Amino acid sequence: MDGLQKFIEKDSHEFPDWINHSRESSLKKYKEVCPKHLKNATWKNTKLNEMLNDFFEKEFSVQQSTLDNIDLKSNLDNSLTIYFHAGVFFTEEEIPSYIKLLNHKYLEENQSIFGLEDRSERQSIPYLLNNIVSRDALMIDTAVNQHVERLIHIVYLPNQNGNVAPRLNINVSGNSSIKIIEEHLQSKNSIINHCIDINCEATSTLEYYKVNHRQNDSYLISNLNLNQEEDTDVKIFNLDLGADSGSSLNHLKLNGENSNVACSTLFMPSDHRSSHQNVVIDHLSDKSSSSVNFRGVINNQATGSFFGKVRVAKERRGTSAFMQNKNLLLSDESKISTVPILEIYNDDTECSHSATSGSLDKEKLFYLKTRGINENDAKDFLIKSFIDELTSQIKSRRLRDYVNEIIAGNYKV
Incomplete structure (x- = not known):
């Protein structure tokens, strides 16, 4: 813990006072909530304690990764490619008006990205630690009625003995649409603590994809918070190939009538890697719908877990929620844990959930x-x-x- 305090003090001269205040507040809040959060079901099967020990021991201010021998060519032609490396975002292309790379230029109007006030989802361990370490943020904010045709490809380049905290903030304005894919390339001996905030205004559409390549002796945490207003449609797809400890946390809030979300994930850890998937969906409006479909393919001595919870608030009418988790165990030593939960507080709703795990069908x-x-x-x-x-x-x-x-x-x- 002393190492983190020293990091804040040493780094403080580079940033305005409000950023340093935010870091101090996050550290104080972390000390307060950590003991309680470690007992949470979200972290039950993970190596969070080990990650935290490594987190406080690493030299935060020195990134050993370099861009040597890294090809900056995107594998997706005609996409707008933005890279993240050694704590900062950059691109080799002209940046359109709806994208901002802060790159240490923390303007006063961007304070809300790092604020803790009135944001319970930002009180979690990953968010608080991200607030402390983050040196940059990527902002994507479409204009009203703007339909972005070009795919946005965000590539997180390999880290070597790094401790990085990328922050992505997406706002899809009214009656606009956009497609985004994030891709974490293979890192080694690193901690990657990734936080994503998404807000979809009325009648907007978002397709969001994420690919996590295999991480070697590394921790990868992805923490996504989504807010949807009325008449919005969001499709999420994740591919996770595992890490020494890999955790994905998705909190999806349907705050507007006729808001719809489909969240699908394929997790495929192998060797001694792990992949832990968590999703919580809150139906906070009438006529909202959600579909959750997670599949695990677990091989060798790998472990996986799924924790899913759908909550339908009292007085919310005409909602529908579907949750499914299927897992395939490819070896006798692979392990899976699955916990699907429905919390329904009214009768005017259509909900179902199922979970199955097993090996390949012998008859087939x-x-x-x-x-x-x-x-x-x-x-x-x-x-x-x-x-x-x-x-x-x-x-x-x-x-x-x-x-x-x-x-x-x-x-x-």
Whole structure:
């Protein structure tokens, strides 16, 4: 803890007083909430204690990563590519008016990005630590009636022995639309604590994708908060290939009538990696709908977990909520934990949830072998079928092909 205090004091000369005050407030709040939050079900299966020990031991002000031998070419042609490295965002292209890279230029009007006041979701351990370490933020704010056709590709470049805290703030203004994909490339011996705030104003549309490549001896935490107003439509897809300890926390609030969200995740940890998936959806308005579909493919000695909770507030009418978690265990040593929860406080709602976990279907495997297919090819077919049921729901064919290409190179039968 002393190391973090010294970091704040040493770094203070680079920033205005309000940023330093925000860091001090976050550290004070962290000390207050940490003991209680460590007992929370969200962190039950994770290595949070180990991560916190590493967090306070690392040399925050020295980033050992360099851009040497890193190709800055995007794998998605014709996208607007923004990079994150050593704590800051940058791009080699001209930045459109709806995107801002703060790059240490913390203007007074941006204080709300780091504020803790009246924001209970920012009282969590990841957010508080992100507030302390973050040196930059990326802001995407569409104009009213603006429909951004060009894909936004945010690439988090590899870190080596780094402790980084990227912050992304997205505002989709009224009657506007945008597509965004975030991609975390493989890091080593690092802590990546990523916080995303999304606000969708009335009649807006958002497609949000995220790909987490395998992280080596690293911790990767992703903390997403979404607020939706009336007549909004949001589609979220995550691919997570695991980390030494990987955790994804999604808190989705449906605050407007006729707001709809579909959140899908495929998590595929292997070797000794882990992937822990958490989603909480609050139906706070009438005629809102949510669909949660999480699938795990767990191999070798890897571990995975799913914690999902859907809450429908009292007096909210005409809501619908669907939650499903299916998991495939590819070895006798792989492990999975799943906890789906519905909290319904009125009768005028349509809700369902299901959770299943198991190995490959032996009868289907036997049938394929009787048709002349060898065992490895038969297993590969069944695994791909399990995965394709989820990835086929990706709306963009271009991104669906991209995700499937990454998946194909990251698992072995």
